[in-house]
Amino acid sequence: MSTEAPKPLTRRAERTRAKLVTAARKVFEKHGVLETRIVDIAKEAGVAVGSFYTYFESKEELLREVAATLYVELIPPLPAEVGPDPRARIEAGNRAYVRAYEKNARILTLVQHQTLSDATLRGLYEEARAAFIARVERSIRRLQREGLSPKDVSPRLAAHMLAGMVHEFCYTTFGFGTVDFDPEEAVSTLTTLWTRALALKPETKKKSKP
Structure with missing residues (x-):
């Protein structure tokens, strides 16, 4: 070989x-x-x-390549113009995920169903999911260090739950189209639930030296 x-x-x-x-x-x-x-x-x-x-070598291999490109679109880097405000960053991340899922709902749903029979495809899905959760966990830990969110919540567990909330909403809403929601209203509501779950405090501006 x-x-x-x-x-x-x-x-x-x-x-x-x-x-x-x-x-x-x-x-x-x-x-x-x-x-x-x-x-x-x-x-x-x-x-x-x-x-x-x-x-x-096969259409299955090509499907895996398609899936990899889709997962990159779901969790892109936050735009530089978003700035440091915690709520704005959460909202921007939710908007990117919701918009990307809405745009690609049909193929994303098909790919997710195929993960049941394709171990390699499932591995790609789990890798993308883990990356999403890890980014959320890092964000929660940073908020806790900065005193903007209480430390009585496990960052790892909260990250799994909050990421799951966003994904499941997109999967059931856009994937199956059973309910018609305005995407921006969905982003706003998801962000509100997210910030309330973390008891997010307003960002404290540092006082300038006299």
């Missing part, structure tokens, strides 16, 4: 691979995972079926 690292792709190859990932998202959304054929993905991407196998 060769231990050599794979050669980096040329720019043209990178573009072709990216086209396949983009096409796969559309085709999976339209037909579902089971009904999607590799020929459908290749046609949508405008490449030959043979080219597909240059980059991916």
Whole structure:
């Protein structure tokens, strides 16, 4: 077995691979995972079926690549303009998650269902979930250190619960479309529940020296 690292792709190859990932998202959304054929993905991407196998061994492998790109979109870095205000940062994080889930609800729901039968895909899901929870936990710990949130709540456990609240709301609301909520109202309500759960105090401004 060769231990050599794979050669980096040329720019043209990178573009072709990216086209396949983009096409796969559309085709999976339209037909579902089971009904999607590799020929459908290749046609949508405008490449030959043979080219597909240059980059991916199966549609399942491609689905994992699609999932990885989706999870990055769900928890992007906070915009620099948000600033240090705790509530504004919580709101910005919730807005990013809600908006991304609403935009990609169909494919995200399909991917989550596939995690039941695909161990590798489930690993990607758990990795993304862990990253989200870890970011929330770091935020809670910082708020507690700064005296903006009481220390009588476990940061780790609270992070699991608050992240789960946001995800479950998006999954059931946008994934199944059973209830029609205004996204901005949802972001505002999630943020209010989040800050109340942490008993978040207003940020204390440091006094300037005379």
